[in-house]
Amino acid sequence: MKLDRWIDHDSQMTPIDFQVTSVYIEKGTRMTGLGSALLNMPEAARTTPSFCLRLITAFLLTAWSCVGAQNLTCDQLIGEAFLYLDANRPDITCQDLHNLAKGGVIMYPCRMLNEYIARKGGSHCLGYCDFPDLVIRQARHVDFLPIVYSGQTDRLPIVNSGCPVPHQQCEANARFRTLDGSCNNLANPNLGKSFTAQTRIVPNAYSDGLGSPRSHGCDNVPLPGPREVSNMMHAADTEMLFEQHLTGMVMQVGQFLAHDLILTEMFKRPNQDPLKCCDADISNVNCFNIRLPANDPFFMANGCMPLPRSIAENDCNNVRQQINSQTSYLDLSVNYGRTLAESNILRSFSGGLLKEVNGKMMEDVRQSTCDMKGPTSQKIFCPLSGDARVNEQPGLASMHNLWFLEHNRIARGLARVNPQWNDERLFQEARKITIAEWQNIVYGEYIPILLGPDTMKKFKLSLHDRSYRDTYNPSVDASIINGFGVAVMRYGHTLIHRNISMVDTNMGSMMTPDDLSNHFFKVGLYHSHDDKGYKHMLRWISTERLPLFDGKVEQSVQRFLFKDRQADSFDLVALNIQRSREHGVPGYNAYRAVCGLKIASHFGAGPGGLVDHDPKVADRLSRVYRCPGDIDLFTGYLTERRTRGGLLGPLGQCLMGMQFKRLRDGDRFFFERNDPLVGFTREQLANIKQIRMSNIMCENNENTVIQPRVFFRPTVRRGPNPMVSCSRLPKLNLDLWRE
Ligand code: HEM
Ligand SMILES: [Ca+2]
Numbered sequence: 001m002k003l004d005r006w007i008d009h010d011s012q013m014t015p016i017d018f019q020v021t022s023v024y025i026e027k028g029t030r031m032t033g034l035g036s037a038l039l040n041m042p043e044a045a046r047t048t049p050s051f052c053l054r055l056i057t058a059f060l061l062t063a064w065s066c067v068g069a070q071n072l073t074c075d076q077l078i079g080e081a082f083l084y085l086d087a088n089r090p091d092i093t094c095q096d097l098h099n100l101a102k103g104g105v106i107m108y109p110c111r112m113l114n115e116y117i118a119r120k121g122g123s124h125c126l127g128y129c130d131f132p133d134l135v136i137r138q139a140r141h142v143d144f145l146p147i148v149y150s151g152q153t154d155r156l157p158i159v160n161s162g163c164p165v166p167h168q169q170c171e172a173n174a175r176f177r178t179l180d181g182s183c184n185n186l187a188n189p190n191l192g193k194s195f196t197a198q199t200r201i202v203p204n205a206y207s208d209g210l211g212s213p214r215s216h217g218c219d220n221v222p223l224p225g226p227r228e229v230s231n232m233m234h235a236a237d238t239e240m241l242f243e244q245h246l247t248g249m250v251m252q253v254g255q256f257l258a259h260d261l262i263l264t265e266m267f268k269r270p271n272q273d274p275l276k277c278c279d280a281d282i283s284n285v286n287c288f289n290i291r292l293p294a295n296d297p298f299f300m301a302n303g304c305m306p307l308p309r310s311i312a313e314n315d316c317n318n319v320r321q322q323i324n325s326q327t328s329y330l331d332l333s334v335n336y337g338r339t340l341a342e343s344n345i346l347r348s349f350s351g352g353l354l355k356e357v358n359g360k361m362m363e364d365v366r367q368s369t370c371d372m373k374g375p376t377s378q379k380i381f382c383p384l385s386g387d388a389r390v391n392e393q394p395g396l397a398s399m400h401n402l403w404f405l406e407h408n409r410i411a412r413g414l415a416r417v418n419p420q421w422n423d424e425r426l427f428q429e430a431r432k433i434t435i436a437e438w439q440n441i442v443y444g445e446y447i448p449i450l451l452g453p454d455t456m457k458k459f460k461l462s463l464h465d466r467s468y469r470d471t472y473n474p475s476v477d478a479s480i481i482n483g484f485g486v487a488v489m490r491y492g493h494t495l496i497h498r499n500i501s502m503v504d505t506n507m508g509s510m511m512t513p514d515d516l517s518n519h520f521f522k523v524g525l526y527h528s529h530d531d532k533g534y535k536h537m538l539r540w541i542s543t544e545r546l547p548l549f550d551g552k553v554e555q556s557v558q559r560f561l562f563k564d565r566q567a568d569s570f571d572l573v574a575l576n577i578q579r580s581r582e583h584g585v586p587g588y589n590a591y592r593a594v595c596g597l598k599i600a601s602h603f604g605a606g607p608g609g610l611v612d613h614d615p616k617v618a619d620r621l622s623r624v625y626r627c628p629g630d631i632d633l634f635t636g637y638l639t640e641r642r643t644r645g646g647l648l649g650p651l652g653q654c655l656m657g658m659q660f661k662r663l664r665d666g667d668r669f670f671f672e673r674n675d676p677l678v679g680f681t682r683e684q685l686a687n688i689k690q691i692r693m694s695n696i697m698c699e700n701n702e703n704t705v706i707q708p709r710v711f712f713r714p715t716v717r718r719g720p721n722p723m724v725s726c727s728r729l730p731k732l733n734l735d736l737w738r739e
Contacts, residue, residue: 175677176428177435177669179340181327184478184668191477192328192666194338197313197321198264198482198583201658202594204319205586211312211320213288214581217630224624226577226632227292227305232624233617233635234573235297236552240498242545246449248395249542249693249711251495253446256399258492259387260334261663262485263326266308277306284308288582290574298559305570307578322583326387328479329667330439335403336431337386346386352411352426354404358531361385361397361404370523380527394500394519394526395541398534401526405700407434413734420739429737436671436680436688437696437732445692447660449711450491451653452646459657461664466686468674471665478666481659483591486580487634488655491648493572494638495547498554500525502536503543505704507723510536517560517569535701542697542710549647551617551639576634588636588651589629595654600628612640612650683736690730698726 170183177184182193190196205214217223243250267286269275277287282304290305299305310322327333335354337343346362348355355362364370364384370391372380382391385400411430414421421429444463448456456462463469481488499513502525510529519525526534547554553573561570589599600610603622610618610628617639625631640649648656664670671688673679680688693710697703705723707714715721 173677176432177329177331179333179336179343180338181329181331181333184329185474185666186668187474188477192479194327194333195323195325196479197315198262198324198485199477199479200321200482202483202586202590204584205590206320206584210318211314211584214584214586217587217625218627221626223581223630223632224626225293226290226574226581227296227299227571229577229624229632229635230553230558230571230573231293231297232620233639234494234551234553235558236554240554241548241550241552243548244545245712246546247542247711247713248495248497248540248544248546250446250449250546251492251497252395252399252538252541253441253693253711254492254495255396256334256403257330257442257446258489259326259389259396260330260332261326261328261489262324262480263338263387263389264310264322264485265325266310268308275306275308277308278304279306288578290571290578299571305574307575307582309582310579320584322482322485324480324485328663329669330435330442330663331669332386332403332407332431332435332438334387335385335400335407342386346384347427349423351415352421352423352428352430353408356404356408357381359405360527360531360534361390361401370521372523380523382523383526391521391523393516393521394523394534395537397523397526398537398541401534402538402696402700403434403438406437406696407431409699410434410732410734413732414737417734417738432669433688433732433737435669437691439671440688440691441693441696443660443664444689445709445711447656450647450656452644454644455646455653455657459661461657461661463672463689466689467682468679468685469672470674470679472668472670472673472675473665474668476662476666478662481655481662482583483580483585483633484655484659486583486585487576487632487637488652488659490576490634491549491638491652493553493557493576494549494551496554496557497544497547498556500537501540501544502529502533503539504536505539505702507539507543507705515560516554516556517563520562532702538697538701539703542706543714545713549642551635573634577632580633585633587629588631588633591633591637591655592651595651595658597650597654603628614641681736687730687733687736691732692729695729695731698729699732 170186170189172186174183180194183189184193185191206212207215215222267275267284269281275281275284275287277284277289281287282289286309288307288309290307292299292301292303292305294301296303311325312320312322315321326338335346337346346354357363361383363381366382368382369384369388370382372382383397383400384390385397385404387400390397390400407430410433411426414426414429418426440463443461447461451459451461460471497516500516500519501513502510504510524533525537529536557572559569559571561572561575563569592599598608598611600608602609603618605611605613605615605618610621613621621628621631621635621639637649637651637655640651642649643653646653669678671680672685679685692708694706694708697706697710703726705725706729707721707723708729709721712721714723
């Protein structure tokens with residue numbers, strides 16, 4: 001086929017268009033021409049010309065800058081590059097690509113191309129593009145090395161802005177969801193898909209209306225510094241305070257859930273290293289650093305906390321829109337990967353299984369996603385999962401592993417009842433059931449804890465006890481709301497513990513609790529205790545008390561987040577606040593208005609003021625903000641008084657309720673649907689609805705006993721939530737899937 005088939009002539013691509021993220025390619029594979037490199041490309045590659053172009057461009061990323069000077073067009077460059085590579089390097093290896101990606105020989109394609117182009121006189125256009133094996137094959141039993149590809153997204157306008165939306169063809173009769181979330185909505189296949197724009201429910205508050213961070217408040221006075229707000233409103237007390245009845249599971253499931261819904265990546269250097277925003281890259285347009293106060297109780301006076309801006313694109317109205325690189329849907333994309341290509345890396349392609357090593361997720365051969373030192377003699381490695389944040393802290397990796405094991409357990413079970421099913425069928429059916437269990441737990445057990453019964457009722461969010469409740473509405477957009485990602489869903493940061501610890505199968509303590517901040521990006525504990533460390537950690541999480549939901553954030557992340565060997569660290573709260581300003585997310589009052597709640601015009605707790613805050617909290621707000629309208633969404637909503645029966649205040653109830661309603665009603669594959677194509681049988685559904693988080697633990701975590709409601713602390717034997725033997729819990733009955 002000819003090159004021009006693959007070129008999106010409409011797009012005026014410049015190097016700046018190419019935001020590069022990682023993708024994987026088989027190690028040790030001989031690359032015969034660049035065609036083979038398409039092996040692991042996202043699904044979209046097959047169908048959208050611009051994606052293909054971007055991949056090629058990404059290979060030659062550095063070449064862009066050097067050929068720019070030569071005035072070559074896109075087609076010319078690629079034509080030349082292909083011809084050159086095919087003629088001169090027919091056997092380019094993965095190692096070459098790896099080196100390229102690592103930046104080790106970053107000049108290599110650049111030099112090569114320049115040589116070639118120079119030989120050709122600099123302007124020869126062949127318009128040649130031949131992909132002998134442009135088929136997304138399934139990658140098998142291999143290790144992977146990163147190469148670069150363009151994570152540039154299709155230009156997705158904000159909903160209802162009147163912008164044209166590029167479409168892809170959908171298979172309307174598909175029984176399973178796509179890996180990247182596309183085609184969930186058949187009328188608008190991009191909704192909720194990975195690498196599309198986050199949506200807005202209120203107009204942006206960029207200082208220029210287009211993309212410059214929100215910076216000034218009332219009377220045009222600069223907003224308070226994020227760290228000042230953090231210190232005044234969110235610094236935890238010396239003593240840890242706890243919820244009475246809840247467990248650490250509320251935090252840990254919350255983080256995992258958050259990651260299923262949203263990932264906003266940051267701009268990087270062209271070679272994929274992070275921007276050094278307080279250092280060499282200080283003047284980069286994509287740095288929006290946090291200036292630290294002169295009198296900070298912990299950080300250096302007037303210091304700099306780096307913050308690269310989130311990857312974003314201008315919509316057709318020229319407004320900066322941040323990209324969600326996860327699928328918005330509750331689909332465990334966090335475990336399965338957010339594109340077909342990523343999932344192919346994670347699958348074993350036998351028996352429907354995900355690749356497993358000693359009961360754990362597969363190894364990430366990059367070994368750069370975690371720090372492998374830790375108190376263990378086991379062979380340890382960085383686990384690879386469907387979300388790049390998996391190793392951020394060991395509790396999160398453990399939660400990934402739990403759901404990973406559940407998938408494999410179900411796939412093995414299905415293979416026993418349906419030996420005639422092939423790998424693909426087993427994988428998809430196991431995935432479908434695992435996602436259904438997950439959705440059932442999120443809507444049946446988890447959200448009610450945050451929202452309480454009244455809000456569940458108001459938003460009609462409760463599940464049916466045992467049968468269908470089909471609420472699907474194709475006009476609902478299930479993509480993630482910008483303010484939800486930068487603020488609302490970050491409520492979990494007030495629930496992070498100071499420590500981390502482990503509990504054995506007899507529920508006895510196994511270690512002196514250690515500072516959580518010693519374990520960011522470390523996998524020692526996860527691998528410890530004969531490959532069972534993660535199980536002991538989950539047991540601790542499911543019995544330890546939950547830190548108080550009070551808007552206060554422990555020093556483990558308010559001072560020591562990502563503490564490194566130079567003792568440099570971050571304040572997570574300050575990041576949250578700066579991030580929301582950088583996204584042009586408006587303040588507290590704007591969201592109150594959307595929710596039909598009274599907006600505050602003064603800091604008093606009486607009428608017309610901060611009616612949903614305690615007077616003391618309102619007073620502290622008045623000491624850091626100039627006007628109530630300036631209050632950042634994260635701070636304003638998280639410090640509201642909680643409402644009856646839930647954890648969140650009125651604004652949180654509304655915004656969480658709204659997002660989770662969209663996530664359910666806009667999901668054509670939601671597990672409660674009464675739809676012969678994508679739904680379950682009545683019996684299967686009733687069975688899935690019996691499965692709670694405790695079952696998932698019992699089946700996969702070697703627990704012998706557990707409290708049935710794991711988000712709540714175990715009670716005494718006669719209480720409502722006593723420890724019971726796992727054998728007493730209902731089980732998933734895969735016979736119901738026998739064909
Ligand atoms: C030890 C636990 C946790 C750590 C260390 C952590 C750390 C972080 C960091 C560093 C960011 C990016 C900040 C930025 O630059 O904007 C972030 C984002 C976020 N966090 Fe957490 N977090 C934790 C737990 C949680 C929990 C429990 C929840 C929810 C219940 C949560 C929800 C979120 C959300 C929604 C985002 C935005 C994600 C995105 O758009 O990319 N986090 N967190
Ligand atoms: Ca997802």
